């Protein structure tokens with residue numbers, strides 16, 4: 001309803017309940033002449049509400065980005081867990097003393113002792129011979145001959161044995177033998 005105060009035509013804003021001159025209200029042709037053809041909410045209140053809506057949209061937007069990032073990270077973790085292992089059977093594990101290199105001590109070359117482990121893993125009708133070289137005391141195989149062993153092969157004749165702690169032991173596939 002139009003209320004004239006001090007000769008100025010105005011009305012009370014439906015939101016802030018303040019009387020303001022008509023030009024403080026946005027024009028709106030859907031409002032009848034009795035309301036001055038103006039919106040019932042003043043321009044200032046319009047701005048405030050629009051600002052709150054924008055802020056809410058921003059909050060939702062950033063929540064969605066955080067969620068997307070989380071899903072992405074979960075996806076990576078899942079992909080890591082999804083390394084597919086095949087279960088073979090450890091049919092033999094041989095250990096040999098080897099020289100891992102030479103160390104020059106006082107002008108003399110001293111051999112560095114090490115151990116060479118050769119895993120024989122049967123998968124289907126193939127037996128993989130895979131080697132792992134380690135320092136003399138730095139490694140203890142955790143597998144039991146004749147037990148199942150989980151492993152995956154790599155294109156470069158590498159294989160990875162799944163260890164009990166979930167990590168992998170990288171070995172070199174030196175030979176594959178097909179069972180007759």
Ligand SMILES: [Zn+2]
Nearest residue numbers: 013016042045
């Ligand atoms: Zn207002």
